[in-house]
Amino acid sequence: MTTSPLLEFTDLTKRFGGVTALDAFSMHLDRGEILGLIGPNGSGKTTSFNLLTGIYPATAGTIRFDGQEITNASPRQVYEAGIVRTFQRSRLCLELSIYDNIMIGDTSRLSQGLWANLVKRNSFRAEFDASFQKARDLVATFSGHLADRMFEPVGTLPMIERRRIEICRALVSAPRLLLLDEPSAGMTHDETDQLMRDILDVRARGNGLSIIIVEHEMGVIERITDRCVVLSYGRKIADGTYAEVASDAEVQNAYLGVD
Numbered sequence: 343m344t345t346s347p348l349l350e351f352t353d354l355t356k357r358f359g360g361v362t363a364l365d366a367f368s369m370h371l372d373r374g375e376i377l378g379l380i381g382p383n384g385s386g387k388t389t390s391f392n393l394l395t396g397i398y399p400a401t402a403g404t405i406r407f408d409g410q411e412i413t414n415a416s417p418r419q420v421y422e423a424g425i426v427r428t429f430q431r432s433r434l435c436l437e438l439s440i441y442d443n444i445m446i447g448d449t450s451r452l453s454q455g456l457w458a459n460l461v462k463r464n465s466f467r468a469e470f471d472a473s474f475q476k477a478r479d480l481v482a483t484f485s486g487h488l489a490d491r492m493f494e495p496v497g498t499l500p501m502i503e504r505r506r507i508e509i510c511r512a513l514v515s516a517p518r519l520l521l522l523d524e525p526s527a528g529m530t531h532d533e534t535d536q537l538m539r540d541i542l543d544v545r546a547r548g549n550g551l552s553i554i555i556v557e558h559e560m561g562v563i564e565r566i567t568d569r570c571v572v573l574s575y576g577r578k579i580a581d582g583t584y585a586e587v588a589s590d591a592e593v594q595n596a597y598l599g600v601d
Contacts, residue, residue: 349406349552351404356389356393356401363389364573366577367577377553378566378584379556382596386577396415399414426521429508430527439494440488440496444481444507483543488503501533502529505529526562541553541566570583580592
């Protein structure tokens with residue numbers, strides 16, 4: 343018995359004026375899979391993320407998630423469907439605490455409005471205690487010492503800890519699909535190695551969590567992905583294991599050029 347893919351792109355296309363950023367791109371993601379989406383700069387990787395998460399409308403083609411079409415859904419609808427992402431450039435609020443930054447990613451769970459918070463103080467306290475414990479437990483899966491600093495501003499943290507907080511903010515809503523855009527950006531080799539162990543641990547504990555990772559560091563892709571899809575000038579040129587795509591002549595030409 344076959345299981346339907348969690349995510350499917352069918353002939354997904356995005357044009358910006360006369361520039362085709364994504365050209366009839368078709369791919370699928372299986373449930374629980376870690377997929378590497380790779381290619382040279384400008385190949386359409388981040389554009390794919392932006393179409394999937396509702397930042398850009400598609401020019402043509404369809405996106406289906408868990409059997410439902412979500413083409414051109416709003417970012418809010420995408421989030422409610424269970425798809426979350428991180429960004430290459432940090433989107434953390436550096437002046438806010440670890441706790442505050444994480445709970446920004448879980449606003450749909452907050453049931454108390456301003457009036458209820460003022461009048462029903464016990465209910466507000468119970469909700470706060472539950473959300474704090476949830477955030478702390480999540481941070482503790484990455485770093486025990488970081489879980490003891492929940493009210494410190496994230497601006498005081500090194501880059502690897504900030505990346506961990508960004509991933510926690512994405513995971514706090516218990517998504518089914520996590521999109522990671524260049525998670526190793528700005529980190530040392532050792533920090534990258536630590537973060538990749540974290541991501542594998544997240545997948546192992548994630549109750550079927552699926553992950554798509556955009557990453558230029560091929561050592562990362564080789565280590566953590568089950569399968570890779572390669573883009574070049576907005577077209578898919580390869581799909582397979584890391585070893586298969588790395589040995590593909592068209593992929594080698596896309597990365598290294600033709601002498």
